[in-house]
Amino acid sequence: MIVCAKRGSRRHGRMRNVRGKGAMSKIEAVLFDMDGVLIDSEPVHFQMMVETLDAHGLPTPNDAEWEEFLVGRPDRDGLTDWLLGHRIDADIGALMADKLERMTARFDELVAPCDDGQWLARELARRGVPLAVVTGARRAELDIVLKRFDLGNVFAATISADDVRTGKPEPEPFLAGAAALGVSATACAVIEDAVPGLRAAEAAGMRPFVVDRGGDPARFVTVTPFSALDSRVLTVLLELAGIGSARHERDGLDLQR
Incomplete structure (x- = not known):
């Protein structure tokens, strides 16, 4: 679960981010x-993807699979790789359109x-x-x-x-x-x-x-x-x-x- 820091947080990382x-x-x-x-928005993406796959009668990724295949990647790429890994034949375009519709409908309610x-x-x-x-x-x-x-x-x-x-x-x-x-x-x-x-x-x-x-x-x-x-x-x-x-x-x- 992502926890976004509030403005003005005093916590720091070390400067290995700045290389050289x-x-x-x-x-x-x-x-x-x-x-x-x-x-x-990551929890919302996960929720909307699960709802979309359920609506199409397809299995859903577990937490580890979500992290491996979909976090930080476009739905198109992550979903394609996950479905191929499970040998599932599905209409990627239809799944993406359905998920996008669900996401946009509930954006204001769920995204912080x-x-x-x-x-x-x-x-x-x-x-x-x-x-x-x-x-x-x-x-x-x-x-x-x-x-x-x-x-x-x-x-x-x-x-x-x-x-x-x-x-x-x-x-x-x-x-x-x-x-x-x-x-x-x-x-x-x-x-x-x-x-x-x-x-x-x-x-x-x-x-x-x-x-x-x-x-x-x-x-x-x-x-x-x-x-x-x-x-x-x-x-x-x-x-x-x-x-x-x-x-x-x-x-x-x-x-x-």
Whole structure:
């Protein structure tokens, strides 16, 4: 179960998220995942998928299978692999359409914001850092999130599962996000909460910042995640972007203490 940190959390991860020795290379943009970073939606996705499969008379994934096949990946890719693994023949398009309809109908009721992720995005945007959302969700879900949480003006570009052929952990979504912003992939930082997203960012040559929402930091292996997207993360990102005296801004940030 994902638990999104509240804005102003004082919990921190170690800085192994920021890789390299000596002076760190500058960044020109930051790419945000959506589910688990900007909104707390994973339990809702699981519930809607179970309801959809039940309605079509199909078996449903258990918790371990959900984590292995679907967390952090587009429904199209994860569901296809899970069905193939169980040798189940089903209409993927019909299942995805049904699940999307259920998800959008109950979005306001069930989906909550990740306060720290939305705060971080707004603070970066306020300081002029170009941002993009890069998500494995469908375009319709992404548009709902942008409107519901008034994030449309925060992100200069948006990439959904409908905009790419292959989803995370392949690098295509993040490469598309960098291209949409007009910056080099290696000049991008990525905010992620899932292993497939981390692997996608690494494959794209980007600098990953990972937040652990599931209480299992060891699963990321290559980075030590942060436990919240707080002022420490913002300060490092601003320093990498070369914006102002970021190191001295911490006390003036709009945080709940």
